[in-house]
Amino acid sequence: MSEATPHDNILEAKAVTLRFGGVTSLADVTLEHHRGEILSVIGPNGAGKTSLFNCLTGVYSPQEGSIRFQPAVGKALSLVGKRPHRINRAGIARTFQTSRLFNALSTFENVKIGVEARTTTGPLGAVLHLPHTSREDRRANDETERLLSFVGLSEQAGVLASALAYGDRRLLEVARALGTRPEVLLLDEPAAGTNPTEKLKLSALIARINAELSVSVLLIEHDMRLVMSVAQRIYVLNFGRVIAEGTPAEVQQHPAVIEAYLGAPKHDAAPST
Ligand SMILES: Nc1ncnc2c1ncn2[C@@H]1O[C@H](COP(=O)(O)OP(=O)(O)O)[C@@H](O)[C@H]1O
Numbered sequence: 001m002s003e004a005t006p007h008d009n010i011l012e013a014k015a016v017t018l019r020f021g022g023v024t025s026l027a028d029v030t031l032e033h034h035r036g037e038i039l040s041v042i043g044p045n046g047a048g049k050t051s052l053f054n055c056l057t058g059v060y061s062p063q064e065g066s067i068r069f070q071p072a073v074g075k076a077l078s079l080v081g082k083r084p085h086r087i088n089r090a091g092i093a094r095t096f097q098t099s100r101l102f103n104a105l106s107t108f109e110n111v112k113i114g115v116e117a118r119t120t121t122g123p124l125g126a127v128l129h130l131p132h133t134s135r136e137d138r139r140a141n142d143e144t145e146r147l148l149s150f151v152g153l154s155e156q157a158g159v160l161a162s163a164l165a166y167g168d169r170r171l172l173e174v175a176r177a178l179g180t181r182p183e184v185l186l187l188d189e190p191a192a193g194t195n196p197t198e199k200l201k202l203s204a205l206i207a208r209i210n211a212e213l214s215v216s217v218l219l220i221e222h223d224m225r226l227v228m229s230v231a232q233r234i235y236v237l238n239f240g241r242v243i244a245e246g247t248p249a250e251v252q253q254h255p256a257v258i259e260a261y262l263g264a265p266k267h268d269a270a271p272s273t
């Protein structure tokens with residue numbers, strides 16, 4: 001974290017505008033994700049948070065603006081127009097707001113698919129059972145085990161994804177995304193629907209992903225307590241626009257943020273910590 005300077009951005013969106021017919025989902029959004037930081041994007045429902053993730057991961061192509069990814073210093077890559085798998089291979093992984101696990105596969109297999117997404121045979125090869133070298137396969141198994149242990153799911157390795165507790169499903173999605181060895185991890189409301197204990201677990205996991213795996217994290221989250229405890233900086237979106245940016249303390253005091261969340265400014269009604 002101490003290495004990050006204001007201009008060493010691992011990910012950078014500049015004046016991004018995204019429209020669907022008459023709807024403007026993102027209007028002139030500029031965002032800088034400093035290398036090594038946990039950055040959060042918050043905002044009311046429909047603010048454009050998921051749309052932003054979709055632009056960063058190649059699901060949507062914004063009509064205006066630029067997106068730059070710099071996996072290593074001096075190695076910049078423009079992301080607009082690139083396909084999602086290409087962006088994933090370049091070093092950006094994500095989880096989705098709603099679960100996209102393979103329910104008929106085990107916990108172990110779900111993570112292994114993430115790990116194999118970057119090997120030469122790739123996930124399609126894995127599904128078609130194309131021959132892996134046994135060494136390659138052993139390495140994928142080892143890494144899958146390491147990741148399951150990292151997120152605390154080792155004991156559930158053989159359990160079908162569909163049979164996991166809700167909070168564990170969310171952890172599994174994170175493990176699968178980590179399997180692609182990203183430089184940046186995008187988490188879209190990972191704690192949605194989880195209980196307070198699971199939220200604490202997730203928040204500790206996000207901090208460890210950042211500190212121990214040196215992964216920059218971009219976090220969309222509604223739970224203010226979680227965001228405030230884990231994020232170093234926050235962008236606030238409302239109606240597709242950035243209305244505030246700063247440290248958790250700065251953002252909490254921001255009149256536009258208080259208004260966006262509560263409809264009217266009130267001195268004691270900032271998002272609670
Ligand atoms: N594929 C799409 N087609 C049409 N409108 C979309 C599409 N994706 C997002 N939008 C619109 O963009 C706006 C922002 O949505 P979204 O990014 O999902 O917000 P958030 O994640 O902040 O709740 C909404 O008005 C939504 O209806």
Ligand SMILES: [Mg+2]
Pocket residue numbers: 049050051097
């Ligand atoms: Mg969303």
